[in-house]
Amino acid sequence: MGSTEERIVAVIMVGGPTKGTRFRPLSLNIPKPLFPLAGQAMVHHPISACKRIPNLAQIYLIGFYEEREFALFVSSVSNELRVPVRYLKEDKPHGSAGGLYNFRDLIMEDNPSHIVLLNCDVCCSFPLPDMLEAHRRYGGMGTILVIKVSPESAYQFGELVADPVTNELLHYAEKPETFVSDRINCGVYIFTPDIFTAIQGVSTQRKDRATLRRVSSFEALQPANRSLPTDFVRLDQDILSPLTGKKQLYVYETMDFWEQIKNPGMSLKSSGLYLAQFRFTSPHLLASGDGTKNATITGDVFIHPSAKVHPTAKVIGPNVSISANARIGAGVRLVSCIILDDVEIQENAVVIHAIIGWKSSIGRWSRVQASGDYNAKLGVTILGESVTVEDEVVVINSIVLPNKTLNVSVQEEIIL
Amino acid sequence: MKALILVGGFGTRLRPLTLSYPKPLVDFANKPMILHQIEALEAIGVTEVVLAISYQPEGMLNFLKEFEKKLGIKITCSQETEPLGTAGPLALARDYLVDGSGEPFFVLNSDVISEYPLKQMIEFHKSHGGEASIMVTKVDEPSKYGVVVMEESTGQVERFVEKPKLFVGNKINAGIYLLDPSALDRIELRPTSIEKEVFPKIAKEKKLYAMVLPGFWMDIGQPRDYITGLRLYLDSLKKKSSPKLSFGPHIIGNVLVDESATIGEGCLIGPDVAIGPRCVVESGVRLSRCTVMRGVRIKKHACISSSIIGWHSTVGQWARVENMTILGEDVHVGDEIYTNGGVVLPHKEIKSSILKPEIVM
Numbered sequence: 001m002g003s004t005e006e007r008i009v010a011v012i013m014v015g016g017p018t019k020g021t022r023f024r025p026l027s028l029n030i031p032k033p034l035f036p037l038a039g040q041a042m043v044h045h046p047i048s049a050c051k052r053i054p055n056l057a058q059i060y061l062i063g064f065y066e067e068r069e070f071a072l073f074v075s076s077v078s079n080e081l082r083v084p085v086r087y088l089k090e091d092k093p094h095g096s097a098g099g100l101y102n103f104r105d106l107i108m109e110d111n112p113s114h115i116v117l118l119n120c121d122v123c124c125s126f127p128l129p130d131m132l133e134a135h136r137r138y139g140g141m142g143t144i145l146v147i148k149v150s151p152e153s154a155y156q157f158g159e160l161v162a163d164p165v166t167n168e169l170l171h172y173a174e175k176p177e178t179f180v181s182d183r184i185n186c187g188v189y190i191f192t193p194d195i196f197t198a199i200q201g202v203s204t205q206r207k208d209r210a211t212l213r214r215v216s217s218f219e220a221l222q223p224a225n226r227s228l229p230t231d232f233v234r235l236d237q238d239i240l241s242p243l244t245g246k247k248q249l250y251v252y253e254t255m256d257f258w259e260q261i262k263n264p265g266m267s268l269k270s271s272g273l274y275l276a277q278f279r280f281t282s283p284h285l286l287a288s289g290d291g292t293k294n295a296t297i298t299g300d301v302f303i304h305p306s307a308k309v310h311p312t313a314k315v316i317g318p319n320v321s322i323s324a325n326a327r328i329g330a331g332v333r334l335v336s337c338i339i340l341d342d343v344e345i346q347e348n349a350v351v352i353h354a355i356i357g358w359k360s361s362i363g364r365w366s367r368v369q370a371s372g373d374y375n376a377k378l379g380v381t382i383l384g385e386s387v388t389v390e391d392e393v394v395v396i397n398s399i400v401l402p403n404k405t406l407n408v409s410v411q412e413e414i415i416l
Numbered sequence: 417m418k419a420l421i422l423v424g425g426f427g428t429r430l431r432p433l434t435l436s437y438p439k440p441l442v443d444f445a446n447k448p449m450i451l452h453q454i455e456a457l458e459a460i461g462v463t464e465v466v467l468a469i470s471y472q473p474e475g476m477l478n479f480l481k482e483f484e485k486k487l488g489i490k491i492t493c494s495q496e497t498e499p500l501g502t503a504g505p506l507a508l509a510r511d512y513l514v515d516g517s518g519e520p521f522f523v524l525n526s527d528v529i530s531e532y533p534l535k536q537m538i539e540f541h542k543s544h545g546g547e548a549s550i551m552v553t554k555v556d557e558p559s560k561y562g563v564v565v566m567e568e569s570t571g572q573v574e575r576f577v578e579k580p581k582l583f584v585g586n587k588i589n590a591g592i593y594l595l596d597p598s599a600l601d602r603i604e605l606r607p608t609s610i611e612k613e614v615f616p617k618i619a620k621e622k623k624l625y626a627m628v629l630p631g632f633w634m635d636i637g638q639p640r641d642y643i644t645g646l647r648l649y650l651d652s653l654k655k656k657s658s659p660k661l662s663f664g665p666h667i668i669g670n671v672l673v674d675e676s677a678t679i680g681e682g683c684l685i686g687p688d689v690a691i692g693p694r695c696v697v698e699s700g701v702r703l704s705r706c707t708v709m710r711g712v713r714i715k716k717h718a719c720i721s722s723s724i725i726g727w728h729s730t731v732g733q734w735a736r737v738e739n740m741t742i743l744g745e746d747v748h749v750g751d752e753i754y755t756n757g758g759v760v761l762p763h764k765e766i767k768s769s770i771l772k773p774e775i776v777m
Contacts, residue, residue: 021764024777403426414775416431416759
């Protein structure tokens with residue numbers, strides 16, 4: 001063909017409402033991919049990262065949400081970043097690789113030389129241009145982004161063993177009980193179009209096996225043998241694991257930050273990581289102020305242009321994010337929190353390690369706080385949409401569902 | 417004749433059930449809560465019911481249209497844009513309630529269930545000739561509520577005392593009123609309390625009369641009272657020898673079973689159980705003091721007491737569900753699981769036991 005123009009297509013898996021309820025109560029009001037981190041929707045971050053790839057032709061978002069839930073966002077982000085973004089709804093679960101395969105015709109329409117696959121709910125620096133270059137050097141079918149974690153925490157993820165010189169993937173174990181490796185799968189991949197052949201291979205193999213094999217009743221009870229539908233293909237167990245050691249898969253290690261955003265507490269932590277990243281990549285997005293004309297700002301803080309912050313408020317970072325039309329009153333102190341749209345925080349209130357839901361109202365001298373332990377169930381206080389905390393009330397380590405009014409103090413409670 | 421039902425807002429006290437349906441449409445004794453009241457009103461000749469709401473969720477209007485057709489009664493919604501308290505919504509709905517005929521209109525509180533002796537209330541209202549009549553009910557612990565102090569023989573109301581510290585009486589406001597249109601002139605379109613502002617004024621002019629509610633009364637706005645309320649309601653069905661109650665060797669006490677539900681062999685059901693449409697209760701199941709909503713499957717040998725099982729949920733084999741366990745819509749309790757007071761939000765699977773009361777999100 002002789003064309004030097006290599007086109008890249010990116011695919012971001014955004015999941016869906018039936019998959020997991022761990023993001024409640026925030027997911028009661030908004031699809032998780034659209035929840036704002038550092039002032040931008042969760043899925044906006046990987047989309048911006050894709051934009052940095054030269055010759056990016058198209059971005060597809062694949063998920064189980066209704067199309068209308070993403071319509072507004074998709075058109076606005078396409079406009080803003082000047083890159084075609086399209087949302088595709090899966091009709092039924094196909095597994096992490098099956099979903100990709102399901103839309104292969106659309107993905108291959110632009111004749112891409114490479115496909116970037118990302119999971120929406122990871123918080124990452126997404127070093128895609130460098131990773132793509134490495135992938136080209138390796139010359140394999142796929143390159144997986146990995147990061148080093150503490151050996152004690154590695155069991156929660158997919159553990160990868162790679163050749164230290166060639167970076168070839170030698171072994172893959174999904175959530176192993178014993179220690180295999182401290183390099184884990186970040187959920188960011190670059191593939192050549194051969195990935196579709198590999199996925200089809202698994203599908204066909206399964207079909208053949210289903211018709212040929214007769215298992216003993218004992219065998220049939222073993223979890224590994226429980227037959228999955230032929231078009232349900234998991235990327236990690238069904239594609240990556242069997243291809244290790246065959247000079248097809250390679251790893252690329254990132255030294256930057258990485259987190260999985262499974263629960264609301266982690267979204268607060270991730271918001272902080274992105275704010276810190278803005279300090280280097282886009283400092284103009286962060287707020288500043290010294291208490292004379294504007295409120296005192298310390299650390300990395302995002303304040304939406306339409307939000308109103310009283311000059312005597314002390315917005316302390318790192319990690320405060322204030323969304324559109326929020327009003328922060330005089331003498332308010334904010335530390336490590338996400339304040340969502342239309343929230344009103346009245347005079348002298350204090351908010352520490354919390355997420356304050358849309359349209360909520362925090363009364364004068366009230367205190368909304370938590371321990372800040374991102375992994376604890378009640379480690380970050382979450383107020384749902386339209387929650388009112390009355391004057392002088394204290395809310396500690398609690399979760400409050402939408403439309404509630406708190407007129408007495410609470411601690412360590414979930415309020416429905 | 418017209419009526420207003422104070423529906424209110426989000427029904428947060430009845431969560432997780434109200435996360436799936438708006439409160440008026442949550443089933444009680446196999447019928448949407450609001451239908452109990454609308455049917456009682458329709459039975460005594462009310463032709464138009466106004467629902468005073470502060471929040472109108474999608475789909476509620478469709479349900480209401482269905483009821484309109486089935487019962488041949490007009491149902492309209494009056495939606496407040498800011499909280500108007502317990503009297504303000506009446507002013508907001510004024511044009512629906514006043515038609516120039518001078519007829520009095522009913523005001524009901526949507527969380528209340530009772531026998532609704534509305535015909536007797538009309539006669540009582542005519543006989544005393546006052547401007548307003550209210551139903552009161554006798555309770556054991558009056559200081560939890562607003563107490564109505566009245567003259568025993570005539571029922572004329574002397575005063576209201578909110579949560580009295582010393583005993584002043586044991587009759588509380590049952591949330592059922594019959595008002596002359598002139599009462600509306602006393603209510604401004606602003607946040608107003610009917611008990612604290614409107615009724616005391618009418619009582620001062622000696623125009624407010626109270627009638628003791630015959631039969632049972634319950635505010636079923638929260639799960640514990642919902643379960644007690646079912647017992648009272650089924651008890652009243654028993655007293656009327658209602659054919660709706662089930663009988664048989666596998667039934668103890670008062671039990672309501674929808675005709676489309678199936679019950680397996682060797683079960684023991686009751687007392688105080690309601691089983692909704694298309695439920696499947698497999699063999700060897702024990703149910704007592706519980707509500708099983710539409711489309712639920714209870715698997716073999718399970719045991720459920722003092723709990724509410726939400727729409728389309730399943731309870732696994734040999735599971736034990738008790739002590740105010742509330743399962744939201746589409747919750748699946750695994751085989752052999754024990755739940756003691758678990759409150760589970762919709763679309764969850766319970767794969768490990770809940771040993772003490774806990775909210776599962």
